[in-house]
Amino acid sequence: MVSIKDVHKSFGDLxxxxxxxxxxxxxxxxxxxxxxxxxKSTLIRCVNALNDIQGGSITVEGQEVNxxxxxxxELRKKVGMxxxxxxxxxxxxxxxxxxxxxxxxxxQDEKEVEAHARQLIKKVRLEGKENGYPGELSGGQQQRVAIxxxxxxxxxxxxxxxxxxxxxxxxxxxxxxTIQDLAAEGMTCILVTHEMxxxxxxxxxxxxxxxxxxxxxxxxxxxxxxxKDPRTQEFLGQIL
Amino acid sequence: MLDIIGPFFKNLYDTTGWNFIMFYEQYEYDRFVxxxxxxxxxxxxxxxxxxxxxxxxxxxxxxxxxxxxxxxAGYIQFFRNTPPFIQLLVFYFVIGTLTPQVDMxxxxxxxxxxxxxxxxxxxxxxxxxxxxxxxxxxxxxxTSTVEAAEALGYSRMKSYIYIIFPLAFRVCLPxxxxxxxxxxxxxxxxYGIAVPEMMYTANQIWSDNVNVPEMxxxxxxxxxxxxGILVWGMHRWEQxxxxxxxx
Numbered sequence: 361m362v363s364i365k366d367v368h369k370s371f372g373d374l375x376x377x378x379x380x381x382x383x384x385x386x387x388x389x390x391x392x393x394x395x396x397x398x399x400k401s402t403l404i405r406c407v408n409a410l411n412d413i414q415g416g417s418i419t420v421e422g423q424e425v426n427x428x429x430x431x432x433x434e435l436r437k438k439v440g441m442x443x444x445x446x447x448x449x450x451x452x453x454x455x456x457x458x459x460x461x462x463x464x465x466x467x468q469d470e471k472e473v474e475a476h477a478r479q480l481i482k483k484v485r486l487e488g489k490e491n492g493y494p495g496e497l498s499g500g501q502q503q504r505v506a507i508x509x510x511x512x513x514x515x516x517x518x519x520x521x522x523x524x525x526x527x528x529x530x531x532x533x534x535x536x537x538t539i540q541d542l543a544a545e546g547m548t549c550i551l552v553t554h555e556m557x558x559x560x561x562x563x564x565x566x567x568x569x570x571x572x573x574x575x576x577x578x579x580x581x582x583x584x585x586x587x588k589d590p591r592t593q594e595f596l597g598q599i600l
Numbered sequence: 601m602l603d604i605i606g607p608f609f610k611n612l613y614d615t616t617g618w619n620f621i622m623f624y625e626q627y628e629y630d631r632f633v634x635x636x637x638x639x640x641x642x643x644x645x646x647x648x649x650x651x652x653x654x655x656x657x658x659x660x661x662x663x664x665x666x667x668x669x670x671x672x673a674g675y676i677q678f679f680r681n682t683p684p685f686i687q688l689l690v691f692y693f694v695i696g697t698l699t700p701q702v703d704m705x706x707x708x709x710x711x712x713x714x715x716x717x718x719x720x721x722x723x724x725x726x727x728x729x730x731x732x733x734x735x736x737x738x739x740x741x742x743t744s745t746v747e748a749a750e751a752l753g754y755s756r757m758k759s760y761i762y763i764i765f766p767l768a769f770r771v772c773l774p775x776x777x778x779x780x781x782x783x784x785x786x787x788x789x790x791y792g793i794a795v796p797e798m799m800y801t802a803n804q805i806w807s808d809n810v811n812v813p814e815m816x817x818x819x820x821x822x823x824x825x826x827x828g829i830l831v832w833g834m835h836r837w838e839q840x841x842x843x844x845x846x847x
Binding site for chain 1: 752770
């Protein structure tokens with residue numbers, strides 16, 4: 361599904377990713393954890409080409425990302441992304457936010473898109489908020505609209521970039537439940553997160569990054585209970 | 601019209617000496633009404649042209665091509681740093697004489713007349729300010745919002761049309777409002793290249809009838825009215841575009 365091989369990424373002289381590799385299978389839910397500045401957000405931004413990479417290769421459903429004349433539209437149809445700050449379009453209602461991209465980018469029929477959008481609203485449990493503007497919704501509600509907006513493009517894989525980091529503990533839960541539903545339905549998910557409980561419960565595989573490399577990875581059971589690397593132990597010791 | 605107001609203004613002149621001749625004499629009335637329309641047409645044309653120039657300029661400022669960005673920066677500097685009246689004279693008397701002439705049957709006329717040059721000259725003048733105003737609005741749109749559009753598959757062109765411009769527009773409307781009011785008033789400079797608009801015609805009327813104070817009062821009232829309409833319209837527009845919970 362998504363294959364990342366020996367990826368190198370620098371911002372100027374600062375090397376952020378120093379040879380990162382991982383493979384994500386269809387239907388898997390993968391969590392990437394690690395301290396701030398370890399390159400985890402950068403890594404998933406590289407998957408949908410919001411950041412370019414200097415070395416290595418990333419393929420998404422057989423499409424190579426690290427090529428000069430990348431068909432970005434093709435890639436972005438396959439990869440949905442949700443951001444920490446929701447980044448909804450503030451001049452459009454929740455429903456319109458969800459409908460915009462399928463109409464403008466995929467040129468789908470407006471009626472069908474609206475029907476799909478209403479289903480998605482239901483799925484993220486926001487019935488009744490269709491006509492609310494982002495400024496009138498709470499953080500958790502906005503984030504769920506953002507998830508629905510990505511899903512409206514029917515992606516094959518979803519990227520979540522610290523989507524709960526800006527929320528309070530109560531709303532974190534409503535967003536995580538939404539993601540959990542998605543994972544249960546078989547959506548391929550890559551999450552950058554600090555929610556250890558969520559990683560433990562929902563992830564199929566957990567990666568720990570530090571200073572631009574993957575220090576350790578494994579299924580959540582072994583990863584959380586039986587970490588081998590001292591750096592991982594130290595990090596988990598501080599959090600749990 | 602003249603039948604209704606004519607007797608009042610004739611009487612006013614006879615009793616007090618205040619001579620609003622265009623309100624009771626057919627010849628002056630006709631050229632006054634013509635001038636009102638020429639002014640309105642000139643203003644509308646200048647506003648639209650300057651907005652188009654502003655859109656294109658702001659779009660070009662974000663382009664990849666360095667040559668395009670530099671030429672737009674040069675355009676802005678030139679038009680912002682020189683007096684609009686001189687720009688207008690240069691357009692009409694320098695560039696105008698270089699454009700092809702059309703045979704009108706016995707005499708030649710330039711392909712672009714004084715009205716056309718007034719629209720082009722003042723459109724470019726106000727367009728330079730509009731470019732900067734739109735740019736300020738575009739820069740106020742968070743890059744994260746633009747990135748979200750990008751991640752949804754929007755091309756640069758589409759994200760400008762559907763996301764960046766609608767948001768930028770809301771931010772820069774007050775500044776745009778100011779500049780358009782200024783442009784409206786600047787159109788009186790067309791007087792200098794003999795466009796038969798209100799200022800020019802008022803001058804003709806007072807030259808023929810020696811009623812300068814009366815014509816000045818009429819000019820003020822006319823432009824106060826026009827600016828009032830523009831500001832009212834812009835204000836309505838601003839309110840209509842207001843988004844709950846934003847800005």
